[in-house]
Amino acid sequence: MFGINHSQFDSMTYVIHYKNGRVQKEGRGLSFYYFGPNSSIVAIPMGSNDLPFIFNETTANYQTVSIQGQITYKAGDPRQLADQLDFTVDSRGIYKKNELEKLHQRIINEAQTATSTFVQSLGLKDVMRSAKAVELNIAEGLAASKAIGLLGIEVLAVNVLAVKATPEMGRALETETREKIQQEADQAIFERRNFAVEQERKIKESELNTDIAVEEKNKQIAEKKMEGEMQRATSTRKLREMQVQADIAVEEQRKLLLEQTTANQRQEAETRGYVLETTLQPYKNMDWKLLVALNNNPDPKFNIALAFRELAENAGKIGNLNISPDLLDSLLTSPPARSERPDNRSDDRPDFPVDSRPPNRSGNRR
Secondary structure, three states: OOOEEEEEOOOOEEEEEEEOOEEEEEEEOOEEEEEHHHEEEEEEEOOOEEEEEEEEEEOOOOOEEEEEEEEEEEEOOHHHHHHHOOOEEOOOOOEOOOHHHHHHHHHHHHHHHHHHHHHHOOOHHHHHOOHHHHHHHHHHHHHHOHHHHHHOEEEEEEEEEEEEEOHHHHHHHHHHHHHHHHHHHHHHHHHHHHHHHHHHHHHHHHHHHHHHHHHHHHHHHHHHHHHHHHHHHHHHHHHHHHHHHHHHHHHHHHHHHHHHHHHHHHHHHHHHHHHHHHHHHHHOOOOHHHHHHHHOOOOHHHHHHHHHHHHHHOHHHOOOOOOOHHHHHHHHOOOOOOOOOOOOOOOOOOOOOOOOOOEOOOOOEO
16 A cells, blocks of 8 residues: 555565665565565575486487486575576565576586586496486586576585486397396306206216225225235145145155155065075975875865875876766865864964975976
């Protein structure tokens, strides 16, 4: 009414009241009356703002990447910001110009300028893996920017949410990555199979080593058995040698004994022969008939045989001879038991066989 207006701002708004081009009052959360025709009200928000951004850059291998993120900032020096941008509000508290959009664009431009050199020095894959490095470059660039300093803006945080390639290149990278992953999967399968083959080889090698060790043990056992058998054979041979030597010694003793026995028997035989020869010497020249008579054989067959002998010797003188069957039968039957010698037989007579055969015509016995 009559040009007098009332304005009231919250505590997060820094207010500057200009009257006739001069600062009448300033501060946060002011409430006052003013005369509209010669007054100008500037309201600068003091709270922090999140500024999302997205811009494109070219990598060292001439590939386009899209960088997305957000910048959190606040007005550090509201007087300096009011000197650079127009934040004037009308009587209803509405900004006369959209200076906030201009501020945002300047901040985004400074961020893109800060990161362009870094992105252009890397390849596509390196840039896509360097989101944190891009974030640090943007924060350092904004902190060192003179334009940001003149605006009185204080950057609180910079967050890079994504670094993406174009859709075509993304599909190509996905294909490449997919193929690489498939190759890695194939390599993993190959390594797994190779590991399985290697483990199987180790198992077979271990089994072979076990078989070799068993064979070595069996060989050692066989060698020990052979050594034992050789020792037993050696002991048996030595025992046999000792036995043979003992037998040889015994045989030598027996040989000596036999030689001595033979010598004794020879001497005894010679002695007996000499005794016999000496004993028979008186009977050497005696007639056999006399010897037969001295033999005194009581067997009638013997006497009949002598009779037949005499008959045979005198056959020329005999004209006819009859022999009865009873006589032949008595000759062929078994002789009676020989009676004992008469007691009147002298024991001094030698007991030796007497040839009862009569001598032939030449005087020799048959």
